[in-house]
Amino acid sequence: MENMILLTRKADFSAAHFYWNPKWSEEENARVFGKCSNRQGHGHNYTLEVTVAGEVDPVSGFVVDLKKLKDILEQEVVSVYDHRHLNFEVAEFAETVPTTENIAIAIWRRLEGKIENATLHRVRVYEMPDLFADFYGEGA
Amino acid sequence: MFGKCNNEFGHGHNYVVQVTFSGPVDEATGMVTSLSDLDSFAQRELLDVYDHTNLNTLEPFLDRVSTTENLSMELWRVFSAYPHAKLERVRIEETGNNSFDYFGGGAPLLS
Numbered sequence: 001m002e003n004m005i006l007l008t009r010k011a012d013f014s015a016a017h018f019y020w021n022p023k024w025s026e027e028e029n030a031r032v033f034g035k036c037s038n039r040q041g042h043g044h045n046y047t048l049e050v051t052v053a054g055e056v057d058p059v060s061g062f063v064v065d066l067k068k069l070k071d072i073l074e075q076e077v078v079s080v081y082d083h084r085h086l087n088f089e090v091a092e093f094a095e096t097v098p099t100t101e102n103i104a105i106a107i108w109r110r111l112e113g114k115i116e117n118a119t120l121h122r123v124r125v126y127e128m129p130d131l132f133a134d135f136y137g138e139g140a
Numbered sequence: 141m142f143g144k145c146n147n148e149f150g151h152g153h154n155y156v157v158q159v160t161f162s163g164p165v166d167e168a169t170g171m172v173t174s175l176s177d178l179d180s181f182a183q184r185e186l187l188d189v190y191d192h193t194n195l196n197t198l199e200p201f202l203d204r205v206s207t208t209e210n211l212s213m214e215l216w217r218v219f220s221a222y223p224h225a226k227l228e229r230v231r232i233e234e235t236g237n238n239s240f241d242y243f244g245g246g247a248p249l250l251s
Binding site for chain 1 (some may be wrong): 141143204205208209210212213240242243245248
């Protein structure tokens with residue numbers, strides 16, 4: 001692993017969501033989730049940082065082709081999440097609260113195994129500049 | 141293979157380099173290492189050599205592609221010579237959207 005590098009690529013998307021557990025009363029949802037429980041929804045400008053680990057190819061000097069990585073993020077995540085209402089329009093949040101934590105996990109699952117010549121190391125999702133969640137995969 | 145990056149006239153980036161060192165906190169100074177010593181080292185060994193140059197003309201990249209991956213490994217070699225603390229990570233931001241971390245071939249820090 002002499003030439004192991006972590007490569008991080010960013011992508012942005014904007015989406016709407018709200019927090020709601022259908023097993024709870026309206027009062028309980030309001031108590032736990034506060035203003036995030038407003039079922040009209042609200043939006044965020046999310047920033048996604050995806051970090052992959054891999055060996056540097058001695059010929060190209062690359063771990064992975066950054067253009068290909070950008071295209072994978074666009075295809076697997078941005079085109080699905082951007083300008084969507086996560087609760088209503090993105091399948092993985094039909095029954096899962098679209099918290100920043102759960103979004104990080106969902107994006108990991110969307111990307112795992114899709115990136116050639118590298119392994120997924122970390123998914124970081126910023127909901128706002130002062131709040132982000134990291135996921136390093138199941139069991140990490 | 142290299143797309144627009146292989147324009148023979150080259151292209152530039154505003155690279156940002158972060159180096160992370162570890163070491164015990166000195167009881168007298170409260171520091172791991174003197175930041176002014178580290179600044180001087182970075183000025184002499186990195187900026188004086190690399191800033192506003194064409195990387196492809198520098199010795200380390202005469203026979204290696206000047207990707208940021210290879211630059212990360214070369215700057216590991218440069219900063220591992222800093223005598224006052226242990227180098228743990230070299231991070232280079234090539235643009236606001238891309239960055240690269242190198243740990244000297246060891247396991248990555250969870251950060």
